[in-house]
Amino acid sequence: MRRCIALALLAPLLCLFWQGEAQAETAKTVNCVYPGEVLASALADFSTQLGYRFEPGDYEDSFEIEQPIWVLAKDVKPELAARMIGASGGVQINLDDANRRITLTDLDSDEADARSVKGFKIDDLAAHFLAYQKRYGRVGDGTDPDLLYRPTATEELRDAISEILRLEETEGGAGSAVGKRLIYTRSKTELAQISELIQLLGTAAGGESAALKLDRRNRDELRKLRSDFQPGDGLLSALLYQLFKDYSVPVYIDAGLMGQFDFQYDTTEVTLEATSTHFDALQALARENFFAVDSVGGALRLNQQDYAGSASYRVFDVSELLVELEQAYTELKTGEDVLEGFHGDLRSHGGVDVVIDALELQLESAGHSPLIRAYGALVVVVGGVDVVDAGVEVLEAMGWKQAEANEEPK
Amino acid sequence: MKTFVCASVALALAAVLCTAQEKPATVDFRVYDGSAGEAVEALQQATGLKPTYNDVDADDMSFGTVLVATGLGRDDASRALAFATGCNVQLEPQSGILRIAPPGERARGGNVKGYDVSVLAGRYVEYVNTWGAAKRRLEKDVKPEPERTAAEYLAGLIEDLLYDPWGEDLTASVVGDRILFTTHDSSHGRVRELLDLLMKDGGGESSDLQRERDVVQKLKDSPFSVAYDNTPIASVLAGICVDAEVGLVLGREMAFTCSDFHTSIAFSKKTCWDALKTTLDILKEEDFEPLVGVRGGCVAIELDRDDISRGYRVYDIAELLKKLAAAYQRQGTAPGKEGGYDGDLKDAGGNFVVLDSLYDLLDAGGHEGQCFVYGTRLVVRGNVEAIDAATEILEQMGWEKPKD
Incomplete structure (x- = not known):
């Protein structure tokens, strides 16, 4: 009888304990302090924080895994961390929660996000385009009409969306134009970006995309930081770390730009002075080193000026x-x-x-x-x-x- | 009483501090065959602006430079430095940056401004409709040039007239009757000045031309009596300019040549202007071609460059065109006669009648003037002598100076 009572008391306690652990699992965040860290070491640390195994697979002993990455982020979700580490290292990082492991694949691998199909009705936008063409459209110059590409309003919109969101550079094609509908088979993120663009094009006076608004907020955060700092020997790596070490927003350097830097030897003329903000210094650094700054997935990204993956x-x-x-x-x-x-x-x-x-x-x-x-x-x-x-x-x-x-x- | 004294002292101190802060920074250059880097440093120290190099390195600033001037304002100092280094030098006081880029390259930064040129464009349309030359008949199979609007012609004029190899290239975008430029404040100032002079009744002289006039006059008004023995020509030139209380800046070629070229020469009861010319004649005898202009209020000399002077004068030739139209009309004869004339000013080429003659006569007089027309406005760019010669030629054509 005593045993029964004890078990009965223990059961709800155990239930509470399990529930608490499950909640901790979903709310787990990680720190990414990888300024110039080798990708393999960063992934080893990342997997340790998650309690996962790192299985490099085909990437074991590969050139890519020995390259440096640059990521600085505090208390971020594992998914964002994986995206930033991958983008900085030029690989796709897959979090396999079921098997508690981390694997690597190519960036354009089919194992990327699951895709679904979605159609968008664009009647109003097509009407806008036709009205524009009737009033201002360029008059043909007598060239053989068969040699000219003459898209319908829907096809023209498909082409525009493809160029703006750089869809032609990723798997999934530029989309299909069917009557006054556009059809895409894309990842959830990409479909959301397409939907946002169509919605903004249909809004009187236009407007800013969510990524651009976030970019604005991210920059404002950097404007709050000021410090006096002159990197030893003018090292670029030292300046970059000082710029972002107290920054509340995750930041990373994409793989394309990483290829331009040599963190061991590259120097900079830029210094930090308390009279100006860290944002001013970042702009000076961008001018000096010919890179662009935007925001992707909530993080600030330093990148070559190709806008790939950006919906800003x-x-x-x-x-x-x-x-x-x-x-x-x-x-x-x-x-x-x-x-x-x-x-x-x-x-x-x-x-x-x-x-x-x-x-x-x-x-x-x-x-x-x-x-x-x-x-x-x-x-x-x-x-x-x-x-x-x-x-x-x-x-x-x-x-x-x-x-x-x-x-x-x- | 004590409180009153303390307050007075504090107020006086504050007043002194305020005055000190308000006083604009001036720049003294004393770079005599030193490196260009020394000149950059002098500007940096006086203005507090940080040099930012674009496609050119601080290490590239090691070539010999001659730049001697005192009390230059920031803008003048940057112009003189640009001439001495051959680089595009732009000040950005708002961001505390001194931008230095290679010659002809953009120095980044700057801001966009759109200039409403609807009035000037409207006047141009009126000119074309009234006096414009007739369209030329094209031969078969010759594709006509795309038509340009009045604003586009004006944009072309601005780009050509304000072109400065020691400054920043201007690239215009024309949108309807607006002209857009993305450039630095000093270049925007030059665009604004040109548009204002084109708008102004009677036209007028640019500030660069007026500065050049002032400097030449100063040299002409200053007596000079000094003897030099086996002295570098750069020192002789610097001595003359210092005596006249004007700065001296030599272009890169000139600085390179002058630092090694020694001469013995004596001046007695001459003016500084004469002494300058006589000294440069020594170089001419050696087959060099030194040309004189004014940059940032300093005498600027470079070899083999005919585009040193960036001053210009805008002439309003509307009345002259009316006179010419009447003259052509008076010369009309009965139609169909041998040796007769039944044309008019339009047939003769409109404002090109004035432009072509002016250009030929300036050239015949050995002057290096560039001539441009925009409707009823004629612009001559060159040194003071060329502009004065152009004014004389125009007066001979029947042009009259504006009454004010």
Whole structure:
């Protein structure tokens, strides 16, 4: 009887204990202090923190696993840690929770995120594009029409989305255009990015993507940091660590950029001074070493200027600007048959290309490498906060005005 | 009473401190055949701006430099330094940066500005419609050039006229009747000044030309009597400029040549301007071609460069065009006569009638002036002598100086 009572008391206690452990398992976070650490050592530490086994498989004794990575993050979820370590090392890191192990595969491996199919109705956007084409679309120049690529409004949107989100560079194709629908078979993350872009294109006045907004917040956090620091022997590695060691946001350097650095010998002219912020120093460092900064998956990323994997952009609606430009070109017309005369209009000058060309040239003049894509009168500038904000300045210099904040679907 | 005295002392101290802070930093260069790095350091120390090199290294600044000047403002100092080093030097006081890039390369940074040129473009359209030359008939199979708008012609004029091999290249984007440039404050200032002068009735002289006039006048007003024995030419030039209280900056080629070239020469009751010319004649006898301009308020000399002067004058030729139109009309004869004329100013080429003659006559006079037209505005870029010669030629054509 006593034994029964004791067991009865023990059972709920055991239940409580198990529940607590399960909760601790799901809420587990890790620290990634790998500034210039060799990938193999970083993975060994990462797996120890998780209590997993690290099974390098085909990567055992490989060149890739002996390369340095640069990741600095505190208390982050294992999934984010795995993504950052992988992106910095140029491999895909798989967390096998069922078998409590970590494995490696190629970045473009089929073992990546599970894919699903999704269709998007784009009637309103197609209507917007057709209205633009009717008013400003370039007139054919008599070239054989069979030689020209003449996409429908849906196909044009598919191409635009593919270029903006760099879909052609990853598995899954650029998507299918069927009537007024776009169909994609992609990972959950990518489908969410496509959905966000379509939604922003359909919003009056456009707007910023979530990744760009996050990038803005991440930069603001870095602006809060100030210190006096001169790296010993001007070493770049020392400066990078000082820049981010007290930063609350996870940060990593992607594999492409890692290939440019030699942390043992590379030096920098940049120093930290308490009169300016760590963000100012990062910008100076980016200018000095020709890299870009953006945010991916919540983390700040230092990368080569190729925007791959980034969904950081802003959509601008330039419809009103085009109306003003149409009027300006009408006023610039001269009489017939005069030398140095002009008889064209906004349409003959390229429609929205007038805006795109100027945006591109002026951003390049400011030292940016912009990726700009238009869909009708909607212009998308891809990149981190500095590129997008510089884009706003250029557009304002053209006469574009920020719309009121009442964003309503078209 | 004590409190009153203390308060007064504190106020006086504060006032002194404020005055000290408000006083703009001036730069003294005393680099005589030292390295370009020394000149950069002098600017850095005086302004507190940190040099940031783009595609050029601090180690590349080891070549010999001659830059002697005192009390230069920040902008003038950066212009003189750019001339001495041949690099694109840009100040960014807001970010505390002194940007240095190779010649012709962009120095990064800068800001975008859009200039509304609707009034100027409107005037140009009016000119083309009234006086514009007739379109040339193209031969068969010749594809016509794409048409350009009035704003695009203006953008081309700005880029060409303000081109400066010791400055920053300007790349315009034209959007309707706006012209956009991404560049640094000093270049934006030059764009603004040109647009203002093109807008102004009667035109006028650029500030660079006025500075050049002031410096030349100073040299002409200063007497000079000194004898040099086996002295480097750079020292002779520096002596002349110091005597006239103006700075001296030599371009890279000139600095290289002058530091080794010694001469013995005596000046008696000459002006500094004459002494300068006589000294440069010594180099000309050796087949060098030194050309003089003004950069940042300093006498600037470089070899074999005809684009040193960046000053210009804008002339309003609207009245002259009216006179010419009337003249061509008066010369009209009855149609169909041998030796007759039934054309007009349009047929003769509009403003090109003035431009072509001016260019030929300046060239015949041995002047290095560049001429541009934009509708009823004519612009001549060159040194003071070239501009004065152009003014004289225009007056001979019937152009009249603005009354004010």
